[in-house]
Amino acid sequence: MGSYNVLEPILKDILGMLNPLREDWETRMKVISDLREVVESVESLRGATVEPFGSFVSNLFSRWGDLDISIELSNGSCISSTGKKLKQSLLGDLLRALRQKGGYRRLQFVAHARVPILKFETIHQNISCDISIDNLCGQIKSKFLFWISQIDGRFRDMVLLVKEWAKAHDINNPKTGTFNSYSLSLLVLFHFQTCVPAILPPLKDIYPGNLVDDLKGVRANVERQIAEICAFNIARFSSDKYRKINRSSLAHLFVSFLEKFSGLSLKSSELGICPFTGQWEHIRSNTRWLPNNHPLFIEDPFEQPENSARAVSEKNLAKISNAFEMTHFRLTSTNQTRYALLSSLARPYILQFFGESPVRYANYNNGHRRARPQSHKSVNSPLQAQHQSHNARRENRPNRPMSQQSVQQHQSQPVRQNNGQVQRIWRPKSDGSQQPSPANLEAEI
Numbered sequence: 001m002g003s004y005n006v007l008e009p010i011l012k013d014i015l016g017m018l019n020p021l022r023e024d025w026e027t028r029m030k031v032i033s034d035l036r037e038v039v040e041s042v043e044s045l046r047g048a049t050v051e052p053f054g055s056f057v058s059n060l061f062s063r064w065g066d067l068d069i070s071i072e073l074s075n076g077s078c079i080s081s082t083g084k085k086l087k088q089s090l091l092g093d094l095l096r097a098l099r100q101k102g103g104y105r106r107l108q109f110v111a112h113a114r115v116p117i118l119k120f121e122t123i124h125q126n127i128s129c130d131i132s133i134d135n136l137c138g139q140i141k142s143k144f145l146f147w148i149s150q151i152d153g154r155f156r157d158m159v160l161l162v163k164e165w166a167k168a169h170d171i172n173n174p175k176t177g178t179f180n181s182y183s184l185s186l187l188v189l190f191h192f193q194t195c196v197p198a199i200l201p202p203l204k205d206i207y208p209g210n211l212v213d214d215l216k217g218v219r220a221n222v223e224r225q226i227a228e229i230c231a232f233n234i235a236r237f238s239s240d241k242y243r244k245i246n247r248s249s250l251a252h253l254f255v256s257f258l259e260k261f262s263g264l265s266l267k268s269s270e271l272g273i274c275p276f277t278g279q280w281e282h283i284r285s286n287t288r289w290l291p292n293n294h295p296l297f298i299e300d301p302f303e304q305p306e307n308s309a310r311a312v313s314e315k316n317l318a319k320i321s322n323a324f325e326m327t328h329f330r331l332t333s334t335n336q337t338r339y340a341l342l343s344s345l346a347r348p349y350i351l352q353f354f355g356e357s358p359v360r361y362a363n364y365n366n367g368h369r370r371a372r373p374q375s376h377k378s379v380n381s382p383l384q385a386q387h388q389s390h391n392a393r394r395e396n397r398p399n400r401p402m403s404q405q406s407v408q409q410h411q412s413q414p415v416r417q418n419n420g421q422v423q424r425i426w427r428p429k430s431d432g433s434q435q436p437s438p439a440n441l442e443a444e445i
Contacts, residue, residue: 004251007331007341011161011250014346017353018062018160027125028056028067034122035129038101039071044093047074053138054130058145060159060185066128070135079136079219084116087133091118094131136219137212140226141302144207145185147230151238152199157250158188161345162257168347169323177313178320183298186275186308190298191257193278197244202278203301206233211302258328264296265321272297276304296320 036050054068055061071090073082088111095118098104108119118131132138149156162184166172174180179187192199207230215222237243248256271280272289276299283292288305295317298309312320330336330344342351 004249004255006338007251007255008249010338010341010345011157011254013354014161014164014342014350015157017346017350018164020061020063020065024063027127028052031067031122031125031127031129032069034103035069035131038097039094041101042093042097044090045071045073048072051139053135053142055142055181057139057142059149060145060156060163062160062164066130068138069129069131070139071131071133072136073134075134077218077220079215079217079222080134082134087116090133091116091131094118136215137303140211140215140223141182143227144203144211144230144302147234148189148200148206151234152192154250154253155188155192155200158192158253158257159185161250161254162188164347164350165327165345166323168343168345169327171316171320171323174311177311177316179309180311182300183308183312186298186301187261187273188257190273190275190278191253191260193275194260195246195248195253195256197246198278199246201237203276204278205237206230207302210304212304255328255331258324258331262321262324262328264324265317268296268317272299274299274301276301 032050032052039045039048039050049072051070051072052067053070055065056067071094073090075082091109091111095107095109098107098118098120103123104120105123106119106121110117110119115132115135119129120131121128149159163172163181166179166184170176171178172181172184189200189203193202207226211226214226267280270283272283272286272292274281274286281289281299283289283297289297289299289307292307294307294310294312295314296309296312297307300306300308327344331341339351339354342354346354
């Protein structure tokens with residue numbers, strides 16, 4: 001390639017295609033609203049709320065990203081643990097209601113996964129959805145990733161680029177034994193922790209405890225305490241006047257990311273990736289990881305010692321390492337054409353929009369092109385306003401400190417009244433690490 005100056009505008013062009021527009025936010029809000037009506041019609045879900053989480057809440061989703069939803073049961077003010085059998089029963093009731101309502105296709109009930117999930121795709125909006133019950137842990141994880149992305153805007157950009165690159169190389173599908181999107185986000189996080197100088201701190205410096213163990217007691221108090229701890233520690237990290245600032249371009253960060261994990265298949269037998277400590281950890285000396293029966297170990301820093309990469313198979317680990325190595329080779333080779341570079345970074349149906357001047361306002365959902373507005377319109381929803389205003393401010397400000405108030409203001413936001421109760425739209429969902437394995441997938445319904 002000869003120069004990072006060639007790669008940088010290409011990455012920015014891809015980001016221009018990936019970044020969601022107003023229509024993408026509105027589409028997902030409409031799906032949430034429609035699902036809320038269905039849930040309200042189910043007797044066994046009386047009083048439950050419908051709350052998005054995952055990449056939609058962490059602001060790490062692309063224009064055609066999936067939508068994760070948690071159905072929050074009416075359990076009073078305290079955090080309660082809903083049994084797996086009850087979750088299966090409630091999702092079965094919801095499945096029947098969705099069939100009766102119509103407008104949904106590819107309904108799939110993954111009842112026997114570690115976390116039971118109801119999967120479907122909306123017919124009119126072409127949005128894939130995963131529904132779970134009382135997924136508070138996933139919701140808090142989503143908030144964490146949003147707060148982390150506020151420390152440095154390059155984190156969000158890299159996550160979008162890495163997920164697109166992984167899809168282009170067919171290594172972003174836990175059903176077939178490769179990465180889930182959550183584990184890819186943790187890889188980017190780990191890269192930002194271990195580059196020199198570091199861009200992000202070890203997560204133990206943001207939240208020293210094990211999140212999943214602390215989700216007990218009065219929910220509002222627990223969430224507030226977590227937010228306050230994170231806000232204080234993030235502000236302290238961001239305002240450290242002695243901290244060396246990493247001003248690497250996206251091109252430098254992307255190439256060094258590929259280089260760092262190129263030997264993953266060789267390292268993984270002895271070393272695990274630990275975003276909590278921000279270090280490679282020797283598996284045999286880490287007792288909480290033993291016994292380790294997985295080819296690759298990426299510890300979930302919020303749910304230790306869970307392995308967020310447990311879906312990765314031995315066979316596909318070699319494929320993953322090869323994708324890192326070959327892409328790194330291509331991006332650092334001389335005499336590479338623009339198209340050759342693009343084809344190493346994005347999927348074919350995205351590439352067809354790119355010429356010398358890429359088309360930025362077109363969208364593909366599951367392979368179907370849809371027209372895009374030519375300008376950004378006003379923002380209406382609280383969640384959309386939070387994220388889009390944040391995205392606009394973060395341009396050219398890679399190290400903007402985040403105050404404690406900044407974290408706390410992103411708690412659940414009331415959006416409308418329903419039967420005298422305030423419905424809230426903020427709560428994140430679970431991670432991709434809770435995606436079911438192929439063995440747990442049931443026949444399509």
